[in-house]
Amino acid sequence: MTYEAVIGLEVHVQLKTATKLFCGCRNEFGAEPNSRVCPVCLGLPGALPVPNEAAVIQTILTGLMMGSSIRPRAKFDRKNYFYPDMPKNYQISQYDQPLCLGGEVSLPVLAFPKDAQKEPQALAGKKVRLVRIHLEEDVGKSFHLENCSGIDFNRAGTPLMEIVTEADLTTPEEAFALLTTIREILRYGKVSDVDMEKGQLRCDVNISVRPVGTEAFGTKREIKNLNSISAVRRALKHEIQSQIELVSSGGTVVQETLRWDDARGETIPMRTKEQAHDYRYFPDPDLLPIRTEGRLRTEAERRMPELPETKKSRLRETYGLSEYQASVLASDPPLADYFEKAARSTRNPLTLANLTLNDYLALRQDSPDPMSIPPEYFGQLADLVSDGTLNSRQGREVLAILIQAPRPPKEIAQERGLTQISDSQVLEEFCREAIAANPKSVADFKGGKAAAINSLKGFVMKKTRGQANPQRIHELLESLLREP
Amino acid sequence: MSIAFATIHELRKQLLAKEVHPKEVVESLLDRISSVDSRIKAYNYLHPERALESAEKADVSLPLGGIPIAVKDLISVRGEPCTCSSRLLEGYIAPYDATVIERLRAAGAILLGRTNMDEFAMGSSTENSAWGVTRNPWDLSRVPGGSSGGSAAAVAAQEAIAALGSDTGGSIRQPAAFCGCVGLKPTYGRVSRYGLTAFASSLDQIGPLTKTVADAGLLLEIIAGADPRDNTCEPEPAPSFSTKLGEEIRGMTLGVPKEYFVSGMDPEVEAAMQKAIAHLEGLGAILREISLPHTPYSIATYYLVATAEASANLARFDGMRYGRRAPGCNDLLETYGRTRDEGFGREVKRRILLGTYSLSSGYYDAYYLRAQKVRMRIREDFLTAFRDCQAIVTPTSPMPAFRLGERTEDPLQMYLADIFTIAVNLAGLCAISLPCGFTQAGLPIGLQIIGPMRKEETVLQVGYAYEQSTSWHTLRPPLG
Amino acid sequence: MDHSVPTVGIDVAYVAGLARLRLSPEEIETFGNQLEQVLAYVKKLEEVDVQDVVLAGEEKGFQNRLRLDLALPELSPNEALENAPQQRGGLFLVPRIIE
Incomplete structure (x- = not known):
């Protein structure tokens, strides 16, 4: 019997706000322990929460970006359980009236891991349905010391958005693709930096397996607190395999909550008691409900960006780019914006895209801000390359100079004598000289060795100090050698 | 007469005329406290040096300049303990001021000390305190009421000029009635709860306990008004509540709920109430019978809503952060369990259990949600009633102060004592309690005047008219 | 007041566990009986017709009260830790958390 996995995700994302969700403490990673706290986020007697408008708007915006329905009225609830990293021993969350319901995320090919991009699952264009998106407060950070634990409450009360998917996923690669896509959308909306190192994306996964073709769900197990996209893939691979092994050898899966040890590549059952799931949710009497219609929704709509998939197809259609070029540009919205500005000054956007994706990105790695080049110069450079005035190596050279001191690229090329020689008469003279000086190569060529033309080309390039248009030389040499 | 016996209004005049110095006021109160508080135990905590220091610098031109105010021990004052009369908060020093404390300070008030209460405001007798019981100044064998019993007893015993209390189901009004002083529960949202240790967030309000109605109005004016730190606080600035003081109540319609006179009321309380009604009629008010049909459900509703909220509000008291x-515990679970077992008193545990149970899996709809819906019915009762009257008059409590220890282990009997005050919190209304007579044994009886939401000036107007035409408020407990 | 036989069965130990209250057997029994009485009493709420009740906060014409995303002064680490029963290295120390 073959089995398939049924996977659902709960994705927790830290929002990019200046302050915490219910108090004015700074929402900041890496500060001195317990230096970003106040009576509210320490849960001192008498302190009261007041919701941060920006966090609400960002959650609504996320819902809009993912096609959710924004509820006209939402409320906050208390989720009750005791844990030392949670100051009030209840978490303010949203239970039955979240800000966003439903929604959908489609999985583009390039969101899949590289080694799976050619597989049918990557090409299927699957759409994953969302259950809901809600807003809640994060807990503090605990450190395990020798005989006790130490707690830093700087993170306590920072805004955390939870995106819950339907159990629509069937493979670890789909889960990977979903998270990659979600990350890109969130960055587009400037809702979160989704920096894994800082734990800005954490994920709980629910997994069950069932024989292919059956409808009923198997017993699910939950793996909590996965903190990177690749860890999700690894943990799922491991868990699916062990569930299938268990079931196919006649065993039964027991409902359980697990923790993933990424270093050891195994899951470990968590020692949380069953009664911890009796969360006793009820509406938080300290907080008024939230009405999203009006200002909050309008503000979220105003901030709505062009979405990655829309941008990709527009880049393809407008500039004739390949799927790959469009995806790489779209994955970096500031770069895509820059490209589009530069494209206004060129006749050949495809050359511009090549320059951007090859030379420009390479340069960007060691120079802080290549975007300081005025986009029109960058466009003009693309023209110089595409019309043959500069070859690609020369183009790269001019680009390097442009970054240092922006000037019209034509000026730089002339000044440095970099202009490519495309004048046929001039080139023909060089070619005749090459033929006269290399009788052996000429003989080889005429004897059927097509590659022999390369040494003639090399001669011309050397004579012209690399300024000759290689394409033109090739053509000229060929026709001269074929002359009777 | 000792300065300690003065009202805020009287003291203001004397201070402005420089007949007394703020320091003398504080000294006089400290004298009074040292001579009577060993019998009453109204205060949990005093800070004489700091009070004298503030008196030295007091600016008497401010609205409460140089006036000492006692504060119930569950309101946060920077640098001071805030024990809520619980062992669990032993040693805790609040690092911030409640909004009402900021406002008292800005108004020039002197913070004298912290008054005793039922632990976490849970109780009607101030017997549930980790620091000992407070006694009723009129009869030391009786309770002062609760949970703001320390504040009421301090004011009645002339150990405070005025005090702040908090009222979740009657915790200002009932002790005011038992101790023969004035207590005002403002409209929900009128006074910021920021810094008030929460018992039941949707019911709690801070309010004044004073010697006169005019003082209650003045103190309320200082503490009320919008606060961006409390999401449930009304965004409008507080109006002047005292504008109608002295306006006559002739022609005003006052409702008397028929459901409040049916069962279990002490005959002396009932008689005093009838006299008070006759007196108000004598002042020209039109008394009319009204109906609040959901009255029999208010206690059950209250105990479900309040305990559910409390079970979550008190979860933070776990000995982890403060x-x-x-x-000597071995692990986390034992630490939680023993900290909370040793830290909380019986009444608090009882209520946490009830609240936890009613929210637990499978019971939410039957208990908490239903109670919230019945609560809306109770609110509708009042909205309907207020179409026919401008205020409602009732006894504050069905009985006068009871004896210490009389009711501690019968929670239901204890809860039933709050029958007349609880509905006001459930409906979010404002109400005042003021003295309207004494029993033969010399125990004060309280009259409650309930107003619609945001109509504090009306209850103050009616209360003032009654007070100024009677002499109950001039009587003092026999403490020597 | 009717103090007759309780009508609801409460698992006091379970509820106390949820609330992290360690109760003695005596307390479990006493509180159990008292809670049964209170719950029998609150059963009377079932008499009330609550159909079509609009809960508070669900009324029309309600206005949001949100906070702008502006920083306010925090406590210093010293102030924050001042009340900690145990602290070290700027952290609140608690009994070991087991996952």
């Missing part, structure tokens, strides 16, 4: 942690 307060007393049980020593």
Whole structure:
């Protein structure tokens, strides 16, 4: 019997706000322990929460970006359980009236891991349905010391958005693709930096397996607190395999909550008691409900960006780019914006895209801000390359100079004598000289060795100090050698 | 007569005329406290040096300049303990001021000390305190009421000029009635709860306990008004509540709920109430019978809503970040369990259990949600009633102060004593309690005047008219 | 007041566990009986017709009260830790958390 996995995700994302969700403490990673706290986020007697408008708007915006329905009225609830990293021993969350319901995320090919991009699952264009998106407060950070634990409450009360998917996923690669896509959308909306190192994306996964073709769900197990996209893939691979092994050898899966040890590549059952799931949710009497219609929704709509998939197809259609070029540009919205500005000054956007994706990105790695080049110069450079005035190596050279001191690229090329020689008469003279000086190569060529033309080309390039248009030389040499 | 016996209004005049110095006021109160508080135990905590220091610098031109105010021990004052009369908060020093404390300070008030209460405001007798019981100044064998019993007893015993209390189901009004002083529960949302240790967030309000109605109005004016730190606080600035003081009540319609005179009322309370009604009629008010049909459900509703909220509000008291942690525990669960077992008194545990149970899996709809819906019915009762009257008059409590220890282990009997005050909190209304007579044994009886939401000036107007035409408020307990 | 036989069964130990209250057997029994009485009493709420009740906060014409995303002064680490029953290295120390 073959089995398939049924996977659902709960994705927790830290929002990019200046302050915490219910108090004015700074929402900041890496500060001195317990230096970003106040009576509210320490849960001192008498302190009261007041919701941060920006966090609400960002959650609504996320819902809009993912096609959710924004509820006209939402409320906050208390989720009750005791844990030392949670100051009030209840978490303010949203239970039955979240800000966003439903929604959908489609999985583009390039969101899949590289080694799976050619597989049918990557090409299927699957759409994953969302259950809901809600807003809640994060807990503090605990450190395990020798005989006790130490707690830093700087993170306590920072805004955390939870995106819950339907159990629509069937493979670890789909889960990977979903998270990659979600990350890109969130960055587009400037809702979160989704920096894994800082734990800005954490994920709980629910997994069950069932024989292919059956409808009923198997017993699910939950793996909590996965903190990177690749860890999700690894943990799922491991868990699916062990569930299938268990079931196919006649065993039964027991409902359980697990923790993933990424270093050891195994899951470990968590020692949380069953009664911890009796969360006793009820509406938080300290907080008024939230009405999203009006200002909050309008503000979220105003901030709505062009979405990655829309941008990709527009880049393809407008500039004739390949799927790959469009995806790489779209994955970096500031770069895509820059490209589009530069494209206004060129006749050949495809050359511009090549320059951007090859030379420009390479340069960007060691120079802080290549975007300081005025986009029109960058466009003009693309023209110089595409019309043959500069070859690609020369183009790269001019680009390097442009970054240092922006000037019209034509000026730089002339000044440095970099202009490519495309004048046929001039080139023909060089070619005749090459033929006269290399009788052996000429003989080889005429004897059927097509590659022999390369040494003639090399001669011309050397004579012209690399300024000759290689394409033109090739053509000229060929026709001269074929002359009777 | 001792300065300590003065009202805020009287003291203001004397201070402005420089007949007394703020320091003398504080000294006089400290004298009074040292001579009577060993019998009453109204205060948990005093800070004489700091009070004298503030008196030295007091600016008497401010609205409460140089006036000492006592504060119930569950309101946060920067640098001071805030024990809520619980062992669990032993050693805790609040690092911030409640909004009402900021406002008292800005108005020039002197913070004298912290008054005793039922632990976490849970109780009607101030017997549930980790620091000992407070006694009723009129009869030391009786309770002062609760949970703001320390504040009421301090004002009645002339150990405070005025005090702040908090009222979740009658915790200002009932002790005011038992001790023969004035207590005002403002409309929900009128006074910021920021810094008030929460018992039941949707019911709690801070309010004044004073010697006169005019003082209650003045103190309320200082503490009320919008606060961006409390999401449930009304965004409008507080109006002047005292504008109608002295306006006559002739022609005003006052409702008397028929459901409040049916069962279990002490005959002396009932008689005093009838006299008070006759007196108000004598002042020209039109008394009319009204109906609040959901009255029989108010106690059940209250105990479900309040305990559910409390079970979550009190979860934070776990000995992890502040307060007393049980020593010598082996693991986390034992630490939680023993800290909370040793830290909380019986009444608090009882209510946490009830609240936890009613929210637990499978019971939410039957208990908490239903109670919230019945609560809306109770609110509708009042909205309907207020179409026919401008205020409602009732006894504050069905009985006068009871004896210490009389009701501690019968929670239901204890809860039933709050029958007349609870509905006001459930409906979010404002109400005042003021003295309207004494029993033969010399125990004060309280009259409650309930107003619609945001109509504090009306209850103050009616209360003032009654007070100024009677002499109950001039009587003092026999403490020597 | 009717103090007759309780009508609801409460698992006091379970509820106390949820609330992290360690109760003695005596307390479990006493509180159990008292809670049964209170719950029998609150059963009377079932008499009330609550159909079509609009809960508070669900009324029309309600206005949001949100906070702008502006920083306010925090406590210093010293102030924050001042009340900690145990602290070290700027952290609140608690009994070991087991996952």
